[in-house]
Amino acid sequence: MDKTETKFGRGLLGAVAAAVVAAPLAVATPAIAQDYPSADETLDWTIAFGPGGGNDIMARSIIEILNKYDLYPGEISAENRAGGSGAVGWGYLYAQDGNGYGISTTSGSFVTTPLQADTPWQPEDFTPVALLATDDLVLVVNGESDIQNIDQFIANAKENPITIGGTGSVNVDFIVPTLFAKRAGFEFDYVSFNSMSEQTTALLSNALDAMVGNPGEILGLIDSGDLRPMVFSGTSTPAALEGVPTMGDIGYDIGVSMPRGLILPPNAPEEAQTFWIETMKKVVETPEWDEYISSNTLTPTVLYGDEFRTFLGNTKNGFETVLREVGAIE
Amino acid sequence: MDIFSDLMMGLSIAISPINLFYLLIGAIVGMIVGVIPGFGPSAGLAILLPVTFGMDPIGAIMMLAAIYYGAMYGGTITSILLNTPGESATVASTFDGFPLAKKGRAGPALVMQAAASFVGGTVGVILITILAPLFAQVSRSFGPPEYFLLAVMGMLTLLVMIGTNWKFGVISALIGFALGTVGVDLETGQGRYTFGSAELIGGIYFIPIAIGLFGLGELFYAFYTGLHKTGTGGIVQYDKEERFWPSIEDWVSTRFTMVRGSILGFVVGVIPGAGATIASLMAYSTERSISKNGDNFGNGEMAGLVAPETANNAASSGAMIPLLTLGIPGSASTAVLLAAFLLWGLRPGPLFMEQNPELAWGLIASMYLGNMVLLVISIFAIPLFVQMIKVPYRVLGPSVVVVCALGTFSVHASFIETYLMFAAGMVGFFMRLYGFSPAALVLALVLGPLAEEALRQTMTISRGSFGIFIERTPSLSIICVTIALVVLLPLLNRFGNTSAGESEKAGS
Structure with missing residues (x-):
């Protein structure tokens, strides 16, 4: 039953990503910023797919890095909440409106599942942290x-x-x-x-x-x-x-790939979003992250905060148009 | 290539105390996840996977693999004692396993299933050891046309299961096919009967249906017949006078069944996607059509338990072939194993066994040991499990309901699936009452979507021409084998019945 999680996305915004890295350094006051994260709160990490899938491996790789470098002060509890091509897991995160201690990793289904089923949530509803990589074919x-x-x-x-x-x-x-x-x-x-x-x-x-x-x-x-x-x-x-051309190399660039990123529940506190953006900036600098990217043959593509939200919205619209054209969705 | 020295090298790795310890843990966990209905090996693997971070890869992979094949041992225990399959691959073991327990032969049935599991598992590993490269060719020769034909072959077993009451049997199968159409249509991406529910996107999974139909359905029926009033009787009658060990007759009558089940199970297991469930169902119906006592199948025939048990264990060994030789996981469980390999930076593929001989042969050697360990655990645990059926029914009955509900929920944490399981329980009761065939329903639910998808893929590839089925050598071979089975088996049977002296040869 564990169907391969669907994959996709779009992007190729590497140049933009580089320019955007510093953008969302938000305005949270130091006093509030110190409140998050509290070491007493357990971070509830939702993995919306079964173990062993791309989403699971990504989440567990990030958690290992967070633990190894002591980047998060409290406990992290990772749960696989699989079902309905991600609808169950992300629905669970969606229900934690305003909570800064719920978190999840995204994959292609984060955009496609709402197109296929009546999910109460849309990708843009969540508080975006970062797009970290894209999965290409x-x-x-x-x-x-x-x-x-x-x-x-x-x-x-x-x-x-x-x-x-x-x-x-x-x-x-x-x-x-x-x-x-x-x-x-x-x-x-x-x-x-x-x-x-x-x-x-x-x-x-x-x-x-x-x-x-x-x-x-x-x-x-x-x-x-x-x-x-x-x-x-x-x-x-x-x-x-090595030696295989990209679609762009031969003049047929299509600009579509699958987003692997990190999200918080809708309306998560700003200091939580800021904390995670700063933390992910450290994570992507580690050798372990390089190892994860290369062993899973991902393309590092980094976008933070609202840039990621815009990216998700664009991806969804682009997909909707193509799928509607071919009659896959109504 | 010297297989023997490779195997000895692997054995020397597997036999180190720490690796043996991991193997034992894996075997015990496998047994336990197998016993809990619904909670199958892929869930057990998933739970232990994070624990293995930081462990030595060989020990970790030996442990994870042991969970995988160990679940096949445990899954049958509830099939026999409660008519509730612990695991999808043990659905077929309820058909004769539970009637055997009802006849008071729970002890011998459990021993025989452990022995059958051991034979199936071990024959499977032997075949891996000596014929892995050959079977890798089988794995890679299967495209959509072959999958479709395989599903059709599986459906032929429906004929066997429908039995005498063919009208009700056909209706049962049609219900199964109908349920199989729910979910997103793979080809167009459109939802069918999902009513906008995200949980139904993936279709109706057959595990909740099987648990409901067999487990709860049987329970309701037992209440209906007033079994709970018998007090100490237990869910099955257990005759204390009955011998615990199987009789000589049990062993002798099933010796060829074990061989057939092992080989059939292994070959089906080698095919990615077909897996232990289909292998066990096919082994059951093949055995039933071959056996002299075919008419007695379903009433507690030992061969009817042994056939699916050897097949599902052999299939779980067989499924290691595409994983090790092609890097292709054939099932949800082997997909988790593949993920484990990847986590350690190992990349299974055609060069894997050459490049990582210690790991590959260590794993294969550990499977020999693991099957022995599991046989011993099973035999020792049986008296314990038999105690379960002495529990008063008024205690056991409600516990079964709880276990079925929790087991179903644990698979995907889905409420809809849990409701479906209860609904299937009600349906199962009425099917039981009026003589419909729950087995046919489940089989149709498993095979229907497989056949539909494979046929549509085939038709897209061939642009609508059925010629593809005879143009491809593998599919042509399957057609020939199917025809041979359909035409020759009844002839052999007739021949066997008319001349008793020849029947043994024909049967084997």
Whole structure:
């Protein structure tokens, strides 16, 4: 049942991010700022997905860093509140209006689930802390295929319509190849799967022509030559995929990726937001964070506070438009 | 490649005292999470995963793996004693396990299930040891067409389960298929019968339904028949005079069942996504159609318990193959194991066993030891569990309700699923009363969505042509095997019945 959490987002605002880092140093008075965080309060960390997923690994990596460097004075209790593609966990956080001691990590479903279901909350409702990274996709073909590079791939796809597999339908796995194909001028049929495992075996069994996926989950198969990477959707290719062009490199930049960030309940106290923004600035400087980014092949993309909220709103609107066009949502 | 020296190297790692200790912890935790209905191995793994941070990877992975296959041992205990599957892969074990306990053979049934689990688990590890590369080829040959055919093969087992009252059986299966349509349509992303509820986006999970139909349904029925008035009788009659150990007959009659269940379970387990649940259901129905006593299945036939038990344990071993050789997790539990590997910076894939021989072989060797440990724990724990059925029914009954509710809630912390479980309990009672087939309902609920998704994926890939099923070698092979099973088995059976002397050969 533990379906792979949906993933997506948009971004590529690295340049902006750099400029924005100092922006939300808020106006909280020192007296109030000292009140938060109180060492007596337990931080209630909601992980809106099951253990072992991308969201879980991110939350636990951050908590480890917080503990190791003593960045948070009180206890941190992390709970997996999975269900309804994140609706349960984030609904739980939403209900803690005004509380500064609830916190959660976001992923693609943070934007897509409200588009699919009647959640009482929208992504912009929460108090934004920071966008920390984006998760991008790699387009791969079977290692036995004659297609050696992305130029051949596009040329071939223009001749014969192809199939591309991905996980889920209302998410970035669908949107990335759709936008890319539009830019590159080829057509394809999208085949949606419940999990990365199923789509990978489908590609290995030669049922599919290609698929998109998070590089981290298929690096083993890429290293062994069983899968051949064609193109990467992020701004810069991770070290593990050296030599693979980005979509931007070949002139078909699509500007979509999945946001991995941190949020507080709606209307959380300003000093809580300030504290977490300052704290996350320290977290992203640690070697452990670099290790997390590289071992999960993420793209570091940092945005703080209201910039993150604007980013979420834009992402949601962009997605809504594409999904409505193809009839995936009403 | 010298398998034997690799295995010995792995064994020397696994046998260190600290690793043995972790293995023991894993086995015990696995048993416990298996016993609690609904609370399955993936939840148990999830709880212990954070504890393993900072541990030596080999010990940690041995422990986590032991939880995973240990749950298959524990899950059957409540299937047999309470008709409540402790775990999805032990649904099929209720079919004959509970009737056996009702006949007063709870002790032998528990011993046989432990033995069957051990055989299944061990045969599975042996197959991993000697044939991992070969089975990796099987894992990677499965695309949507093959998954669809596999689901169809699974549905053939519905025919077996429906039994004599075919009208009610068909209705039961149709209800299951209907429930299976709830949730977001994978292809278009549109919600079907979700009524805007976020909790129904993912569809109706079959665990709450199975717990309700089997566990609560049976309980309500027992109340209806006045069992609670018998006072000390317990939920099942337990005859003190009955021997605790299985009879020679039990062993002899199921020796080939164990072999068949192990091999079938392993092969199904190797296929990502199919898993132990489908393996156990398929093993049950295959055994039922092969067996001379097929008509007695469902009334407490030992082979009907042994078949799914060997299969689910062999399947849990088999599921390690795609994980270790391709880095592809075949189930929720192996996905948590994969996450554990990733946390330690290990990246399972085709090069994994070559690059990390200590870890890979240490894990495989630990599975031999783990199965032995689990066999011993099971045998010692059985007298304890048998005490459970001596508890007066008026105490046991309400406890079962609480355990079912908590177990269901613990899976996804979902109130809707808990309500569904209670609703399924009511439905289960009436199904029991009027002779419908809860098993057919659950099987249809499991296979329906699988078949629908796979067929639609296949049709997208082939652009609407059914030719794809015979163009692909793996799918053509499955079609041939299915036809062989459907046509040949009844013939073999007839042959076996007419000539008793030949039936043993035909059956094996």
